[in-house]
Amino acid sequence: MARLAALLALALPLALQAADQSYYISLAARILVYALAASSLNLILGYGGMVSFGHAAFFGLGAYVSGVLLAEGAASAWIGWPAAVAVSALAAAAIGAVSLRTRGVYFIMITLAFAQMMYYLVISVKAYGGDEGLTLPDRARLGFGLNLESDIAFYYVVLAVLGLALLALGRLTHSRFGRALAAIRDNETRMEAIGFPVLRYKLAAFVIAGAAAGLAGALLASQAKYVSPNLLHWTQSGTLMIMVILGGVGRLWGGVLGAALLLGLEELFSGFTLHTPFYIGAVLLAVVLFAPRGLAGLFSAARDA
Amino acid sequence: MLEVRALSKRFGGVTAADEISLEVRAGEVHALIGPNGAGKTTLIGLISGSLAADSGEVLFFRNNLTLAPPHARVRAGLARSFQATSIFPRFTVLENLALAVQARTGSSFSFWRPVREETALFEEAAALAEQIGLSERRDRFAAALAHGEQRALEIGLALATRPRLLLLDEPTAGMGAEESRRMIALIERLRAGIAVLLVEHDMDAVFRLADRVSVLVTGRVIATGTPAEIRAHPEVRVAYLGDEGAG
Numbered sequence: 001m002a003r004l005a006a007l008l009a010l011a012l013p014l015a016l017q018a019a020d021q022s023y024y025i026s027l028a029a030r031i032l033v034y035a036l037a038a039s040s041l042n043l044i045l046g047y048g049g050m051v052s053f054g055h056a057a058f059f060g061l062g063a064y065v066s067g068v069l070l071a072e073g074a075a076s077a078w079i080g081w082p083a084a085v086a087v088s089a090l091a092a093a094a095i096g097a098v099s100l101r102t103r104g105v106y107f108i109m110i111t112l113a114f115a116q117m118m119y120y121l122v123i124s125v126k127a128y129g130g131d132e133g134l135t136l137p138d139r140a141r142l143g144f145g146l147n148l149e150s151d152i153a154f155y156y157v158v159l160a161v162l163g164l165a166l167l168a169l170g171r172l173t174h175s176r177f178g179r180a181l182a183a184i185r186d187n188e189t190r191m192e193a194i195g196f197p198v199l200r201y202k203l204a205a206f207v208i209a210g211a212a213a214g215l216a217g218a219l220l221a222s223q224a225k226y227v228s229p230n231l232l233h234w235t236q237s238g239t240l241m242i243m244v245i246l247g248g249v250g251r252l253w254g255g256v257l258g259a260a261l262l263l264g265l266e267e268l269f270s271g272f273t274l275h276t277p278f279y280i281g282a283v284l285l286a287v288v289l290f291a292p293r294g295l296a297g298l299f300s301a302a303r304d305a
Numbered sequence: 306m307l308e309v310r311a312l313s314k315r316f317g318g319v320t321a322a323d324e325i326s327l328e329v330r331a332g333e334v335h336a337l338i339g340p341n342g343a344g345k346t347t348l349i350g351l352i353s354g355s356l357a358a359d360s361g362e363v364l365f366f367r368n369n370l371t372l373a374p375p376h377a378r379v380r381a382g383l384a385r386s387f388q389a390t391s392i393f394p395r396f397t398v399l400e401n402l403a404l405a406v407q408a409r410t411g412s413s414f415s416f417w418r419p420v421r422e423e424t425a426l427f428e429e430a431a432a433l434a435e436q437i438g439l440s441e442r443r444d445r446f447a448a449a450l451a452h453g454e455q456r457a458l459e460i461g462l463a464l465a466t467r468p469r470l471l472l473l474d475e476p477t478a479g480m481g482a483e484e485s486r487r488m489i490a491l492i493e494r495l496r497a498g499i500a501v502l503l504v505e506h507d508m509d510a511v512f513r514l515a516d517r518v519s520v521l522v523t524g525r526v527i528a529t530g531t532p533a534e535i536r537a538h539p540e541v542r543v544a545y546l547g548d549e550g551a552g
Contacts, residue, residue, distance in 0.1 A: 168416075176413040179420050183393050183404050190391045193353065195379035195408035195466050204414065 001253065001299065002166075009159055013152045022151065026223070029155040031263045033219045036162050038243035039169060039255030040212035045241070046250030047173060048205045049185030053108045053237050054095070054115030058088040058210040060232030061118060062217025067227035068128055070136045077140035077148070081218045088214020089207050091118070096206035100199055112234055119232040133228035140222045148222060158219055162256070165212060170252050181205050246287050248296030257295040306331045306500060307383075307470055312351050312361030314344075321347040323524035324361065329470060334492070334501045336511045338535075339521035340544075345504045346388055348521065349474045352502070353385040354378045365470070379408070382469035388478055388504070390455045392462065394448035398439050401447050401458055402430035405465030430465070437461040437491060453484035460491065470500045477507050489514065512536075520544070 009032075013025045037059050044050040062084035069080045095114045102110055123131045139148040148154045172178045180201050184191050192198050221227045230236060239262070247258025265283060269276040291298050307329040314322040321344045329335045337345050350356035352363055354375035362371045370378050393401050403420070406429045407413055420426065434443045437457040442450060447458060456476060463471055476492065477485040489510050492501065496514070505511050511518060512532045519529040522544045528535060535541055 171417050171419070174419040174421065175417055176407055176415040176420050176423075178416070179400070179404065180407070180413045183396065186393045186395050187391060189355065190387075190393065190462065191404075191408075192375045193355065193379065193385055193387075193391070194405040194462055195376045195384075196413070197374070197376045201413070 005253070005256075006163065013155050017152065025151045025155055027263070027267060029151065029158050029223050030220070031260050032155070032158040032162050033216050033223055034240075034243065034259035034263060035256040036158075036165055036219070037213050037216035037255075038240050038247065038259045039162075039165060040209045040216065041240045042244045042247075042250065042255045043169060043172075043212070044205050044209045045244055046248075046254060047178065047185065048181045048202060050100070050202060050206065051108050052099075052111040052206075052209075053234065053241070054099075054111030054113075055209070055213055055240050056232050056234065056236035057095070057115035057118040058092055058213035059217040059220075059236065059240070060122065060227075060229070061091055062088045062214030063221040063227045063231050064122060064128070064134075064217070065214070066140065066218035067134050067136055067221040070138065070140060070221065071128065071134055075138060075141045077142045077218075077222070080140050081215060084214045084218035085211045086214075088217070089211035092207045092210025093203065096203045096210070100202050100206060112237070115232060115237055116234055119229060119234070122229045122232055129227075131229055133226060133230075136221065136225045136227070139225060140218075154223060158223070161215065161219065165215075166252065166256070173252070177201070177204070242284060244294075246284065246294055248294030251294060251296035251300070253296045253299070254294055261295060306366055307352070307502070308362075308364040309348075309352065310362040310364065312348070312363065313359045314347055314351055314356060315359055320524050322351060322358075322361075325521070325524070325526055327519055327526060327529070329500055329502050330517075332496075332500055333516040334496050334503055334514050336503045336505055336515035336518045337521060338505065338508075338511055338518060342523075343521040344524040345521055346474055347524075349385060349472050349502075349504060352378075353383065353472055376408075379466050379468075382467070383472070384463040384466040384468035384470075385472035386459045386463045386474055386476060388474040390452075390459050392447045392455060392458050395446065397444050397446055398434055398450070398458060399427060399430050399443040402433045402461055402465050403427055405462045406430055406433075409466055433461050433465050436464065436494075438487065453480055453487070456480065456484070456488060457491065460488075464495070468499060470502065471495065472502045472504075474504045475506060476503070477505065477510060485510065 012028055016022060016024050041055045044052055065084040065087045066080040069083060074080060099107055099110045128134050142148055146153050148157060180196060184198055184201060188198055243258030243262050244254055246261050248254030265280055266276055269279045309325060309327040311324040311326055312322050313324055325348060339345055351358050354373060358371060362369060365381055365383055368381060370381060403426045406426050434440050437460060439454060439457055442454060460476060477488050480488060492514055515532055517529060518532055518535040520527050520535060520541050527544060528538045528541050
């Protein structure tokens with residue numbers, strides 16, 4: 001599946017260009033960015049069992065850090081993207097250290113509350129657009145003779161980042177850390193009782209996920225040349241969560257499939273209706289009812305049969 | 306080795322542990338008996354750290370562990386089993402045990418190398434599976450095991466931490482006679498190297514296994530002694546053994 005997906009993804013922009021549908025290259029890049037963000041949420045939600053309803057905070061924060069640096073003239077991606085990762089990781093460490101002491105509904109609510117605080121914080125910063133967002137002059141510069149202003153070049157950069165992230169996620173799930181994380185999801189009390197400092201492991205996963213979401217945010221800022229406070233809004237957290245559920249909770253390809261399905265459907269429905277959310281809702285309902293393990297679950301079921 | 310000093314715990318208006326003092330000596334099986342609601346499981350929770358004491362102290366090899374989190378107590382050699390089976394249902398028997406071995410052997414902040422490549426981990430897990438009599442079930446998911454087998458795995462998880470003192474909370478809970486017999490045999494084999502604090506309702510098991518017995522009633526230890534002393538203790542007969550003691 002990985003090889004087929006890689007081949008498709010590599011050929012896609014060339015095919016689109018040949019078919020004179022270059023607009024869709026930009027959409028495809030957006031899908032890849034959201035795939036990274038959703039996959040990062042899947043690490044804590046799916047593998048770690050932490051239902052965070054505030055993941056957009058790290059996504060949006062990464063976008064803003066990268067966006068503000070671009071607006072201030074620090075155009076290098078080698079500054080902007082690591083900075084976005086670092087700030088999002090720090091925010092995740094602080095928010096996680098408090099939130100992870102709670103469980104269940106309280107955890108959902110406290111992560112939501114933190115994310116909303118960040119949202120209003122960003123809105124209040126009028127120097128960087130306030131609630132209107134921040135329009136960026138250019139995309140970040142990567143060097144090596146790559147011009148990211150070209151949608152095709154940008155697409156391939158995002159594809160490379162996502163590919164590396166998925167490789168790392170795949171390795172992680174089978175590593176000591178990944179097994180410990182999955183076992184914490186299964187039975188936290190028992191993990192503590194066989195000698196694991198559970199909170200430390202959950203926090204590490206939370207920070208990794210936050211950092212990856214920050215990177216996705218930085219990529220999105222360059223992709224759209226615009227950052228909006230809406231990126232931090234709780235509905236954005238909901239969107240990421242829906243992607244994970246659609247694609248497959250706790251499945252390597254869940255985030256990718258979910259992002260592709262949701263953004264693809266949005267594009268499809270917006271062509272002939274104003275009531276996109278209604279139809280998306282219907283699809284979500286169908287997936288939850290008929291494919292409760294998400295799209296990725298369908299694939300592996302077919303393989304097992 | 307374990308010294309519990311005046312440990313108290315209240316839940317709202319209920320005093321579940323009322324200045325409990327208790328000592329477990331090296332190499333002994335120390336049984337803890339008492340009627341339902343006497344505070345036995347609370348005491349196990351206080352000693353293992355899953356519950357925080359309101360007052361009192363837990364000393365283990367003279368180290369004060371009263372404020373230590375559960376995982377630190379496990380590292381110190383204090384492992385517990387649970388009355389209600391607590392295992393990892395979506396992991397196989399071998400993976401369950403390997404997790405517990407993993408906790409003890411080095412850091413688990415390793416993100417790249419697959420666990421499967423760590424043969425030492427799974428060799429030790431296989432040896433543990435053998436010890437608890439689950440060798441033939443080692444590749445089964447824990448959720449698919451019979452109740453008695455899950456109880457054995459429950460003990461195996463605690464054993465994998467290489468404890469110096471094992472806190473067993475009703476290991477034979479919900480078991481048939483045959484399964485109970487096997488569990489008692491397992492505990493008997495363990496006593497060679499490990500001290501055990503055993504909460505148990507099955508009096509036959511208690512009097513067969515225990516070197517000493519403490520009786521807990523409404524959060525207080527009313528007697529401690531050898532099984533023979535406890536059988537003869539008038540207060541214990543009235544408070545707990547009741548008909549059984551009289552008969």
